Amino acid sequence: MAPAIxxxxxxxxxxxxxxxxxxxxVDHLSLRVEQNQVFGLLGPNGSGKSTTxxxxxxxxxxxxxxxxxxxxxxxxxxxxxxxxxxxxxxxFYKYLSGLEMVVLMGKICGLSAARARERAWEVxxxxxxxDAARRRVGTYSKGMLQRIGIAQALVHDPQLIILDxxxxxxxxxxSAEISSLVLKxxxxxxxxxxxxxxxxxxxxxxxxxxxxxxGRCIRQGPLAEITEGQGDTEIRLDQLPEPEVEALRxxxxxxxxxxxxxxxxxxxxxxxxxxxxxxxxxxYRQGSESVQLGSQVTSDKAGKDSENE
Amino acid sequence: MNSLRIIRLIAGNTxxxxxxxxxxxxxxxxxxxxxxxxxxxxxxxxxxxxxxxxSDFGFGAIVFFGSILSIAGAAQLFFNEIExxxxxxxLAKPVRRIEFILGKFTGVWAVVLAFTAMMTLxxxxxxxxxxxxxxxxxxFARDFPEGRKVLYGDILWVGFLQWLKFGILISITxxxxxxxxxxLFTVVISFFILIICHLQYLARDAWAxxxxxxxxxxxxxMGFAFPNFQVFNVGEYVALYEPLPWSVIGSLxxxxxxxxxxxxxxxxxxxxxxxx
Amino acid sequence: MNPFWKSLALVxxxxxxxxxxxxxxxxxxxxxxxxxxxxxxxxxxxxxxxQGIIVGVMGGFRSxxxxxxxxxxxxxxxxxxxxGMQTMIRLVTxxxxxxxFFWMNGARITSLDMPHxxxxxxxxxxxxxxxxxxxxxxxxxxxxxxxxxxxxVYHPNNPQYPLEIGLIKARxxxxxxxxxxxxxxxxxMPNAPAYAARVYAQLLxxxxxxxxxxxxxxxxxxxxxPDNIYDRAEVMLRRIRELEEDLNIPPEERIPELARxxxxx
Ligand SMILES: Nc1ncnc2c1ncn2[C@@H]1O[C@H](COP(=O)(O)OP(=O)(O)O)[C@@H](O)[C@H]1O
Ligand SMILES: [Mg+2]
Numbered sequence: 001m002a003p004a005i006x007x008x009x010x011x012x013x014x015x016x017x018x019x020x021x022x023x024x025x026v027d028h029l030s031l032r033v034e035q036n037q038v039f040g041l042l043g044p045n046g047s048g049k050s051t052t053x054x055x056x057x058x059x060x061x062x063x064x065x066x067x068x069x070x071x072x073x074x075x076x077x078x079x080x081x082x083x084x085x086x087x088x089x090x091x092f093y094k095y096l097s098g099l100e101m102v103v104l105m106g107k108i109c110g111l112s113a114a115r116a117r118e119r120a121w122e123v124x125x126x127x128x129x130x131d132a133a134r135r136r137v138g139t140y141s142k143g144m145l146q147r148i149g150i151a152q153a154l155v156h157d158p159q160l161i162i163l164d165x166x167x168x169x170x171x172x173x174x175s176a177e178i179s180s181l182v183l184k185x186x187x188x189x190x191x192x193x194x195x196x197x198x199x200x201x202x203x204x205x206x207x208x209x210x211x212x213x214x215g216r217c218i219r220q221g222p223l224a225e226i227t228e229g230q231g232d233t234e235i236r237l238d239q240l241p242e243p244e245v246e247a248l249r250x251x252x253x254x255x256x257x258x259x260x261x262x263x264x265x266x267x268x269x270x271x272x273x274x275x276x277x278x279x280x281x282x283x284y285r286q287g288s289e290s291v292q293l294g295s296q297v298t299s300d301k302a303g304k305d306s307e308n309e
Numbered sequence: 310m311n312s313l314r315i316i317r318l319i320a321g322n323t324x325x326x327x328x329x330x331x332x333x334x335x336x337x338x339x340x341x342x343x344x345x346x347x348x349x350x351x352x353x354x355x356x357x358x359x360x361x362x363x364s365d366f367g368f369g370a371i372v373f374f375g376s377i378l379s380i381a382g383a384a385q386l387f388f389n390e391i392e393x394x395x396x397x398x399x400l401a402k403p404v405r406r407i408e409f410i411l412g413k414f415t416g417v418w419a420v421v422l423a424f425t426a427m428m429t430l431x432x433x434x435x436x437x438x439x440x441x442x443x444x445x446x447x448x449f450a451r452d453f454p455e456g457r458k459v460l461y462g463d464i465l466w467v468g469f470l471q472w473l474k475f476g477i478l479i480s481i482t483x484x485x486x487x488x489x490x491x492x493l494f495t496v497v498i499s500f501f502i503l504i505i506c507h508l509q510y511l512a513r514d515a516w517a518x519x520x521x522x523x524x525x526x527x528x529x530x531m532g533f534a535f536p537n538f539q540v541f542n543v544g545e546y547v548a549l550y551e552p553l554p555w556s557v558i559g560s561l562x563x564x565x566x567x568x569x570x571x572x573x574x575x576x577x578x579x580x581x582x583x584x585x
Numbered sequence: 586m587n588p589f590w591k592s593l594a595l596v597x598x599x600x601x602x603x604x605x606x607x608x609x610x611x612x613x614x615x616x617x618x619x620x621x622x623x624x625x626x627x628x629x630x631x632x633x634x635x636q637g638i639i640v641g642v643m644g645g646f647r648s649x650x651x652x653x654x655x656x657x658x659x660x661x662x663x664x665x666x667x668x669g670m671q672t673m674i675r676l677v678t679x680x681x682x683x684x685x686f687f688w689m690n691g692a693r694i695t696s697l698d699m700p701h702x703x704x705x706x707x708x709x710x711x712x713x714x715x716x717x718x719x720x721x722x723x724x725x726x727x728x729x730x731x732x733x734x735x736x737x738v739y740h741p742n743n744p745q746y747p748l749e750i751g752l753i754k755a756r757x758x759x760x761x762x763x764x765x766x767x768x769x770x771x772x773x774m775p776n777a778p779a780y781a782a783r784v785y786a787q788l789l790x791x792x793x794x795x796x797x798x799x800x801x802x803x804x805x806x807x808x809x810x811p812d813n814i815y816d817r818a819e820v821m822l823r824r825i826r827e828l829e830e831d832l833n834i835p836p837e838e839r840i841p842e843l844a845r846x847x848x849x850x
Contacts, residue, residue: 014584015587057401059585077403085401091393093322095329107318108402110311152398162401353659358686365648373646454815484596488589510615533604534597540615551621560614564607571603575596582592 002071004160004191005033005056010065012051012215025051027215028065033193033208035159038186040206040223041195048215049195050088053164056193057085069160084153088164090145094138098129098148101137102155109156116155123151127181143174150181161185163194167201172270176282179205203227232260315404316412323386323416328423332381337424340374344431348439356443357452360436360459367432368544371425371471376503378424379475383417383482384495396585407577414483414573421475429468433461463553467544470558473565474541478503480572487579505531506538536568621683651681662694665702670694674732685745688736696729696753726753747771748781761788772805779809779816783824790828799828803840811843818843 010029013022026048033039041049054060055067058074072079092101099120106116124133127147132140140148146166153161163182167175182192182205196202202209203223210220219226240248249259267275271283327333347363355362390396390413400409436459444453452458482499489495512532519525541561543553658673674691681687700722707713713721730753733746740746747767755764765788772781782805789798802825809818822842829839 015589020587054397054585059397059400077405080401080403083401085398087394087397087401089394090398091395092398093326093395094393095326096322104318104322105398105402108315108399108404110314110403149398156402350656353656355686358684361648361684361686362652365652369646369649488593530601533608534601535604536607537611537615540611540618543614543618554617557614557617560610560612563610564614567603567607567610571599575599578592578595578599582588 001035002068003032004035004037004070005031005039005193006068006071007031007052007056008066010052010055010067011063012048012055012060013063024215026055029212029215029217030065031210031217031220033160033191035191036186036189037208038182038192038194038206040202040209041193041212042197042199042202042209043195043212044197046214047197047212049197049212050164051215052212053085053162053193053195056162057083082159084156084158084161086146086149086153086161086163086166089168090149092137092145092148092152094136097134097136098140098144098151099124099133101148102152105152106155111156119155119157120151123154124148126154127151128177143170146170146174146178150178154185158190160191160193163192165196166194167196167198172273173277173279173282175201176270176274176279180282312405312408315408316415319399319404319409319412320415320419323413324419326389327382327386327416327420330385332385333378333420333424336374336378337427340370340424340428341431343370343374344428344435347435351439356449357458359443360440363436363439364432364459364464364544367428367435368467368471371428371432371468372544375421375425375428375471375475376478379417379421379478380482380496380499380503382420383413383479384486384492384499386417387413387483387486388492388495391585400585406580407574410483410487410577410580411573414479414576417479418472418476421479422472425468425472425475429465432468433464436464437461460552466553466558470541470543470561470565473561473569474538477536477538477565477568477572478506480569480576483576484572484579487576487581487583502535503538506535509535510537510539536564540564648681648684651677651684651687654680655687662698665698665705667699667702667706670699678732678735682736682739685736685740685743688732688740689745689749692729692732692736692749695732696726696757699728700725722757726758729753742774742776744771744774744777744781747774748778751784755788761792764788765792779821783817783821786824786828795828795831799825799832799834802828806840807843809843811845 008030010026011024012026013024015021016023029048029052031039031041041052043049051060055062056069056074058076058080061075067074069079070082093104096104102120102124103113103116106119107113111119121130121133124130127150129144129147129151132144137145137148150163150166153163166178166182170178179201182194185192194202194206199211206223208221209223209226210217211226212218245262252259271280274280274282344367347366350359350362353359353362390399396409400406440453440457440459443449444457478499481502482495485498485502486495489498509532512528519528543557543561654673654677658670658677661669661673674687674695677687678691700718703721703725704710704713704718707717710718730750733750737743737746747770751764751767751771754760754767765785768781768785768788771777772785782802786798786802789795789801802821806818806821806825809816809821811818822840825840
């Protein structure tokens with residue numbers, strides 16, 4: 001099975017002005033996204049995430065290196081057949097309604113008019129914009145724009161979905177909803193490549209990450225491996241009264257183990273917020289009961305070579 | 310087949326965008342006002358020559374405002390896609406750059422067709438109306454010994470030929486837009502090229518007479534590298550004086566076809582070099 | 586090389602090549618357009634206008650320029666502004682020498698209206714001496730003829746202009762010999778109106794050259810089409826009969842009447 005995306009030694013330079021000075025946006029990047037992975041491309045602003053995505057989509061030609069999508073070179077139009085893309089800060093045609101826009105994109109992807117309409121309703125409902133479908137895109141809020149953007153990326157039912165900063169500028173509810181959409185896509189067997197500078201947020205949904213800085217990949221691998229603490233173990237128990245804590249400490253001390261920290265687990269502020277507004281079901285955390293991500297994480301180590309650069 | 314469908318979809322969307330914009334409606338309105346204002350010539354009591362004045366004004370308005378619409382429309386509709394990043398969304402689909410460019414071109418050209426057709430029909434209607442009135446006036450009756458004199462079929466042809474010329478102008482603007490960074494720059498350069506295209510016939514006549522060889526080379530290159538727009542200037546002669554010969558129509562249609570096809574391909578080349 | 590420059594170079598080379606390729610396709614249309622285009626009188630234009638307008642003139646809007654100037658000119662006409670009107674006539678016919686409307690009206694205003702403007706300016710019909718008035722009319726007639734002469738350079742096959750000159754000479758300058766020349770010229774043009782030949786004959790008669798007039802008409806009459814109302818064959822026949830009477834031509838030698846289509850059937 002070909003990997004969904006395979007990038008080898010990708011370098012992309014942008015000319016500065018018309019002279020020969022160049023800006024290196026991506027620097028010898030290699031990575032591999034297996035099918036049905038949720039792959040997070042992380043890094044600060046300007047680290048080359050969007051540029052990498054544009055190369056994958058054939059929007060930019062690499063200066064050096066190669067990039068394949070399902071085994072096809074990314075500059076081939078056919079390589080984009082199974083790809084859906086949500087651009088960074090999407091605008092879309094303001095003068096179209098959300099529905100018209102998604103239908104248009106569906107037709108452009110080769111769906112018949114009837115099928116495009118049918119699919120457009122499906123995906124619009126799926127992203128939760130049914131009520132706003134007939135409004136002009138120009139009147140949409142930021143979160144709605146992201147969601148209609150996801151809808152247009154999904155309209156032709158692609159296998160690979162590329163999301164550039166899907167949660168940027170979106171409120172906690174919106175971004176939690178987007179996270180939940182991503183996980184549903186994974187359940188449906190899709191491959192997702194998403195990028196974000198909001199590292200914490202992405203942590204909850206990705207099963208594989210690459211961290212970029214100044215165009216280079218500084219770390220990459222399964223999320224669990226990357227975030228694993230240095231030899232500590234965390235145990236969660238039902239509420240433990242103070243004397244019992246002391247007893248435990250002693251018991252551990254006898255075995256030469258140091259109990260370093262005891263605390264009441266705290267909720268993250270976004271979780272509190274979601275609970276307060278009655279949307280607790282949107283809270284997904286790595287290893288929580290509602291979604292078992294951990295069990296599916298592949299132990300793929302390919303693409304790690306770029307770490308040594 | 311699939312390509313044609315994509316081109317049609319992009320063109321349709323471009324057309325929709327254009328007609329929902331103020332520029333198009335503004336130009337339609339102002340050009341129509343210009344043409345209708347030629348009713349003023351009625352007061353000057355020129356007889357048959359009034360019809361010539363009306364037709365000159367009508368074609369002048371079509372050429373002038375049509376050129377503005379072609380250049381500003383093509384530049385704006387192109388840069389809207391770039392600046393709103395909708396080009397990214399479209400090109401991330403299985404869409405080739407050539408399909409995108411041809412779709413944009415077709416859309417803008419269709420907008421200009423709507424403009425040219427409306428204005429030509431308006432001009433014909435006014436001519437028809439005034440000609441009828443003049444024929445009924447005793448002191449001008451001798452200007453119309455054999456009934457109506459205006460060659461309405463030819464007016465339609467001239468309108469059509471102007472539209473072909475606008476097609477060339479749109480493709481030129483698309484080439485410039487592919488290279489340019491801003492809308493304004495595109496518009497300025499394209500208008501500059503438009504002026505050169507109207508004057509290039511001077512260069513092609515003059516180059517052989519220039520003694521200084523580098524200057525001669527330069528002028529010769531000018532004469533060949535830009536299309537001759539003066540040759541489309543048939544509206545001034547036909548309709549009232551001379552029927553438009555088929556050989557001229559055929560020649561202009563062929564000429565436009567060559568330029569439009571080649572220039573669109575060049576627009577693809579220039580767009581390819583663009584990092585979006 | 587930067588792909589930008591590479592593409593730009595490719596586009597320029599290709600534009601040049603397509604220009605070469607398109608040249609033969611363009612040729613028929615270009616030839617026709619040039620035939621319709623009497624040479625622009627750049628020198629006289631430059632005398633009157635700045636370089637800027639010339640560019641505008643070339644830009645394909647010159648009929649509009651000419652029309653607008655003519656409309657401005659009709660203001661001068663109402664105001665009886667002699668220098669203004671003179672300039673306008675020169676300017677308009679220089680910018681757009683194609684419409685005969687400008688030439689004919691320019692000539693008529695010059696020879697018919699302007700003398701009255703000049704006389705009025707110098708004190709009116711009562712106060713200006715007869716000789717001076719005569720001279721003014723003479724000058725304006727010549728100026729009008731001058732305009733028509735220029736028109737003939739641009740429209741060598743349009744009989745309107747020689748006819749107009751003939752009219753001025755015959756009616757207003759009493760120069761029948763001179764008028765004769767122009768009526769003849771007009772009547773020999775391919776699309777001359779039938780009356781040109783008849784007026785030529787009338788002038789010959791007024792000069793007492795009846796025989797010549799008869800021969801002229803006798804030569805033309807058989808070429809007419811009796812079924813074409815514009816040829817007015819019957820009017821010419823009447824003139825011929827009058828001349829035959831005057832010249833005492835015996836009946837058997839007289840010109841036979843042309844048979845009409847309807848009669849032939
Ligand atoms: N079209 C472009 N021309 C020149 N520089 C660009 C272009 N696109 C991106 N860059 C530069 O490349 C670098 C990486 O940009 P980008 O990939 O957008 O970063 P990220 O998405 O990680 O924030 C930035 O320094 C940016 O300014
Ligand atoms: Mg980015």
